[in-house]
Amino acid sequence: MRNALLVRLLGLIALPMAVCLAHAQTPAAMPTGDELTRTIASLDSKVFDAYNHCDLKTFGEYFSDDIEFYHDKGGLMTTRDAIVDATRRNICHKVRRELIGNIEVYPIKDYGAIEIGTHKFCQLESGKCEGMGKFFHIWRYQHGQWQLTRVVSYDHRPLEPAN
Numbered sequence: 001m002r003n004a005l006l007v008r009l010l011g012l013i014a015l016p017m018a019v020c021l022a023h024a025q026t027p028a029a030m031p032t033g034d035e036l037t038r039t040i041a042s043l044d045s046k047v048f049d050a051y052n053h054c055d056l057k058t059f060g061e062y063f064s065d066d067i068e069f070y071h072d073k074g075g076l077m078t079t080r081d082a083i084v085d086a087t088r089r090n091i092c093h094k095v096r097r098e099l100i101g102n103i104e105v106y107p108i109k110d111y112g113a114i115e116i117g118t119h120k121f122c123q124l125e126s127g128k129c130e131g132m133g134k135f136f137h138i139w140r141y142q143h144g145q146w147q148l149t150r151v152v153s154y155d156h157r158p159l160e161p162a163n
Helices: 002-025 033-052 056-061 080-090
Strands: 063-071 075-077 095-108 112-123 129-142 145-158
Touching: 033 056, 033 095, 033 112, 033 129, 033 145, 056 080, 063 080, 075 080, 095 129
Parallel strands: 063 145
Antiparallel strands: 063 075, 095 112, 112 129, 129 145
């Protein structure tokens, strides 16, 4: 009798604790509206801060294992390592990326978000910004983490004089 009472008492204590622990470990819901736009803008800033500072470990962590990166001049890359290596060879200590204007952000139900924007590229040696291009990023929100799963970088051309 005493053991049965003890088991019930422990059950009454353990169940709420288990629910609290499960809730504490559940990732936050994907943001919506203006919060989604702020989140993606912050991620864009962090990705390209790592890119601009040649922090390739951090830069690489933003790409999913199943990444597809389409570049109008460089072709298709389908691995994180290929993207990091191309950045090491072609960008590090040579080029800086700057966003032009604001990004557009659109939610993807039960997946993540689309980010669309335009950016320019500046030569570190001369300080001149000579090239620009457009980009289309698909971000996945999974297990409380954001990662790029698809990148399309296109319309690379000389920078227009007004920019």
